[in-house]
Amino acid sequence: MTGRILSGWTLTRGITFLVYVFMFVPIAAVVLLSFAESRFGSFPIENFSLRWFIELAGNAAIVRAFQTSMVLGALTSIIATAIGIPAAMAIVRYDFPGKNLVTTALIAPILVPEVVLGVALLLFLRWLAVPKSFALLLMGHVIITLPFVLLVVQARLVGIKREFEEAALSLGANRLQTFFEVTLPLLMPAVLAGMLFAFTISFDDVTATLFWKSAGTETVPTQIFAMLRNSISPEINALGTVMIVITVALPLAAGILARRFARGRT
Template sequence: MHKNGFFSLLFHILFIAFIVAPLLVVMAMAFTDKGYLSLPTDGLSLRWFRALLDNQEMLDAFALSIKLGLASATIATLLAIPAALAISRYDFPGRGTLTGFLLSPLMIPSVVLGIAFLRFFSIAQIGGSFWALCLTHVIVVLPYALRLTLASTIGLEKDIEQAALSLGAKRWTAFHRVILPRIRTGVVGGWMLAFIQSFDELTMTVFVATPGTTTLPVAMYNQISQTIDPLITAVSTVLIVGTLILMLVLDRLVGLDRVLIGEGK
């Protein structure tokens, strides 16, 4: 093996170990038999996974996060598709301003957004509902869906749509049968990033969540602040394993390189 190749391989091994090691430590602590965070442990136990199944508050928060992520990512993607097509295919006054406005949540700190949403909901008296929380997440995750969708629409030929229209296809048929398949990877990738961001959002959600709309990150934060038992490591282990399984399934069905990087045009 070439000398530089050996050091390059060693660097990548050390880098991956540096990234993965904290996850492995968290997963190892989830199997402790003690009532507090401990590593190494005297014995292995599934007591904290059983405790997780008995913790209805955590299960409800997980279900709410899934529902919220699906709703907000889907709405954000439905808004991102026409916005990306308009920005990439048409030259109109204020296009740059519109793009900056739609991407602006990326530049605003989550704490500022949380305080702003809290104040707005207090004045409008619409806080505490699922759809109010969903609205905040749509605004936060829209830039993620838009950026990948926009990347897939840039350079998209207008001639193919015009050809479909000239052959008698209606505009919706041309979009569904001609345009959408060519931007599918960007749309799917944008939806995935939007879902992940919504599911993982904590800082902003802390300000607008209520006892009836507590998401999993907020529930985990409350658990950490109130106790030091290893229940949180069991939750983390389930999320890590679930994410790995989801990534493997997506890779089998679609191909992660096609979704996250995009097909060659």
């Protein structure tokens, strides 16, 4: 019996290892090819170079796409966090009619596939005769990222005892002072993490962005998609490497900042 269990675990580990190889080997290949000097990437790589990163920095279309993605991601994270904090406070701290309905509506975008959400919002705005714009794209990204911010902040808020807030109120502070001087500092690890997660999701989104962006507006993912449709350039590998670094680094930074901030508050 023990032998069967061990063989079962060995098989599970082997399958898991193969799945990870299948997932990450193409990513590793893109990163390695981005440093290849040759235009036609092949293995083994003979000469390593930063040529394609230099050409990438000189590509005006890609630079504009990066600027758009950075502005869009920053605004999305700020707005989603500004909405998510009071929404989480209302859900956790108060009871009101329709609370379950409001909670479901705020969380629903995370449960709906992005293609369905993108088409639905696009058709609704077409029905309202609202043209595509950067504001529409920003609104769509806020809808997508808001559930993540809400869940992160809500999870942190549940762990904050009401006694801290009640003590501040009993000492003469009003509710606004209590929030900014007691609740918000305790929430700050979740706020920082939520903002970075929202920025990462917005920066990396391509499916819904394709439906909502206006003509001439390109983000980094949609620019990669457009480049792949026209031709395969080594600059795509360099751009993919930059995207991988940003997508991986920001969530890690969010976790590190949240932990350090939490330690500083304890």
